[in-house]
Amino acid sequence: MSATDTGAALPRQEIDIAPALTPLLVAALAAPLIGSPSTFLTLTVAGLAMGMMIFTMASGLTLVFGLMDVLNFGHGAFISLGAYVATLVLLPLAAWSQADSLGLNLGVLLLTLLAASVVCAAAGFVFERVLIVPVYGQHLKQILVTIGGAIVAEQLLYALFGPQLIPLALPTAFRGSIILGDSAIEKYRIVATCIGLLVFAVQILILNRTKIGLLIRAGVENREMVEALGYRIDRLFVGVFMAGSGLAGLGGVLWALYREQVHASMGGELLVLTFIVIIVGGLGSVGGCFTGAVLVALIANYAGFLAPKLALVSNILLMVVVLLWRPRGLYPVSGR
Amino acid sequence: MSANLTLQGVHTHIGRYHILQGVDFVAPEGETTMLLGRNGAGKTTTLRTIMGLWRASRGRIMLGDAPLAALATPDIARAGVAYVPETMAVFSDLSVKENLVLAARDGPLDDVRLEWIFGFFPALRKFWLSRAGALSGGQKQMLSIARAIVEPRRLLLIDEPTKGLAPAIIGALIECLKEIKRTRATILLVEQNFRVAQEVGDHVRVMDGGRIIHQGLMEPLAADSQLQSRLLGLSLDSHQ
Numbered sequence: 001m002s003a004t005d006t007g008a009a010l011p012r013q014e015i016d017i018a019p020a021l022t023p024l025l026v027a028a029l030a031a032p033l034i035g036s037p038s039t040f041l042t043l044t045v046a047g048l049a050m051g052m053m054i055f056t057m058a059s060g061l062t063l064v065f066g067l068m069d070v071l072n073f074g075h076g077a078f079i080s081l082g083a084y085v086a087t088l089v090l091l092p093l094a095a096w097s098q099a100d101s102l103g104l105n106l107g108v109l110l111l112t113l114l115a116a117s118v119v120c121a122a123a124g125f126v127f128e129r130v131l132i133v134p135v136y137g138q139h140l141k142q143i144l145v146t147i148g149g150a151i152v153a154e155q156l157l158y159a160l161f162g163p164q165l166i167p168l169a170l171p172t173a174f175r176g177s178i179i180l181g182d183s184a185i186e187k188y189r190i191v192a193t194c195i196g197l198l199v200f201a202v203q204i205l206i207l208n209r210t211k212i213g214l215l216i217r218a219g220v221e222n223r224e225m226v227e228a229l230g231y232r233i234d235r236l237f238v239g240v241f242m243a244g245s246g247l248a249g250l251g252g253v254l255w256a257l258y259r260e261q262v263h264a265s266m267g268g269e270l271l272v273l274t275f276i277v278i279i280v281g282g283l284g285s286v287g288g289c290f291t292g293a294v295l296v297a298l299i300a301n302y303a304g305f306l307a308p309k310l311a312l313v314s315n316i317l318l319m320v321v322v323l324l325w326r327p328r329g330l331y332p333v334s335g336r
Numbered sequence: 337m338s339a340n341l342t343l344q345g346v347h348t349h350i351g352r353y354h355i356l357q358g359v360d361f362v363a364p365e366g367e368t369t370m371l372l373g374r375n376g377a378g379k380t381t382t383l384r385t386i387m388g389l390w391r392a393s394r395g396r397i398m399l400g401d402a403p404l405a406a407l408a409t410p411d412i413a414r415a416g417v418a419y420v421p422e423t424m425a426v427f428s429d430l431s432v433k434e435n436l437v438l439a440a441r442d443g444p445l446d447d448v449r450l451e452w453i454f455g456f457f458p459a460l461r462k463f464w465l466s467r468a469g470a471l472s473g474g475q476k477q478m479l480s481i482a483r484a485i486v487e488p489r490r491l492l493l494i495d496e497p498t499k500g501l502a503p504a505i506i507g508a509l510i511e512c513l514k515e516i517k518r519t520r521a522t523i524l525l526v527e528q529n530f531r532v533a534q535e536v537g538d539h540v541r542v543m544d545g546g547r548i549i550h551q552g553l554m555e556p557l558a559a560d561s562q563l564q565s566r567l568l569g570l571s572l573d574s575h576q
Binding site for chain 2: 211214215217218221222224225226227228229230231232233333
C-alpha cells in the first residue's frame, strides 16, 4: 500500500471562509457610504432581523430541494398559512397579547409560533402525499402542480378569511425600540433575530449531531447510496418536507408580526425572495441558506437607504454576482 | 449467515434499451464469484438490478430462499445485501466516522469489527474525523468497502474496486478482499483486472450482450489463456 493510503497526511483541508465573510464585507463597504453610525446600526439590525426571518422560511425549502430534487413552488402557501394561524391564536388571546406582562406576551408568542409550525407541518404532510408524490423526478410537472397547489391554497385562505388585510398587533412587550446611543433598535427585530439564530442553531445541531441529520446530509449528496445502505429516504423526505413546511409557517408568523398585517398573497410575494436565497446559498445547504439570507437582507436594507431605485433589483443583482463568482452558490453541496 | 445468490432469467430495461437479456447464474454461498466481461456487457447493470437500483422487468433474484426482485432497495439492503458501487459513492461532506456510522444500520459501531477493518485499512483510523471528500481515490475505495463490511452482511456486491487505482493500492485491496473472503461472506465481484479476478475469485461468470456466456471455476479459466482471449476479448498480458 502506498504511503498516502496507509495514512500520510491528507492535503491540507481549506476552510472555505470567504462566503461567510461576504455579509461583513458588504457591511464594511456600506458603512462609509451611509455615513451616520446610528443609521448604519439601525439598518444593519433591520437587515439581520429580515435575514433571519427569510432564513427561517427558506431553510426548509433548500433541504426539500436538496434531498429529493423537488421544486416546491407551493412553499409560499405555508408562509401565508402560518401567518393566518397567527391571527387565529393572537386575536382571541388579545388580552394576553396586549397585557402589560412580558411573561404573558412571550407565552402567547411561543404558543403562536408552535401552533403555526404544527398546523403547517400537518398541511405539509397532506401537500406532500397528495401533490408531490405523484410527480417525483418530474420537474416540469412539479412546477405546474406546486404552483397549482399554491393558487388553490391562496384562494382557500381568501375564502376562509376574506380578501381584506388582517391587522396583527405585536404583543406589548415587543413594541417600541431600545435606544443605543443615537440609534433606535426595534425590540421586535431583536426578538426575530434571536428566534432565527435559534432555528439555525437547532438545525445545525440536528444535522451534525444526530443520525437523522447525518441521513439528511448524506441524502442531499447521494440519495441512491443512502437507500443502498438500507434507509427509506422517501420516509425521511416526508419528515423533512413537514419540518420545512413548519419552518415556513414559523417564518410566516415572524413576517406577519413584523409587517403587523396578514394577507393571503404574502407567501407568494416572499417565495421569490426565498428562491433567491437558496440559489445564492447553494441548493441543499443550510449554512449557505443562512449566509445567503443575511446577505440578501443586508443588501436590500442598505440599497433601500442609499439608492431606493436600486433596491428594487438588488436581490437579482446579488444573485448574478454570486453566481458569476460561484456558479453553484456560496456553499455548494458535494455531489450535486 | 451468508446464502446462495440465484438469478434466473433476469431481464432489465433502461428506458428503451434492453440491457440484461435473461441472466442466469448462481453465486455460491460463502464463496467469491467473479463477474467478468467486456465494457457494456451488463455487469454493473446486473449488480444494480440485484440491489434494486434498476428494476428487473422479468426473472427471479433469490438470496437463499428470499426473493429480492420485488423489493425496494432499502429492503434489499436490510435483507443483508451490501453494495460497493463503481463510483465508490462515499459521502464527501461527511467524515470517515460519519460514513461508517450511517452504514452501521443495526446500532452503534462495533469496536472489535472496527479494529478488524483498521487492520487492513489503517488510513481510515488516521483520518477518522476527516472529511471523506478529502481522501485520495484509494482511501475512498477503502472507505466504500469498509462501509459495506462494517456489519456482517449475507452478500457483498462489489463493482470494480480496483478501477483507476495505483498498483500498490490494488495489492492492498486484494489482501483486503482475501481477508473478507475468510469471513465466508458470499461475494459477487465485478472486475476488469484479471490479475485481481485470478487472485480472489473461486468462481467465474462471464457476460456478453446482457447474458452469461460462460460459467465455471476460476482455476480452469486462469490456466487457459486462449479461453480468456475468446471470452474476454483481450490477451492475458494486457490484463496484467
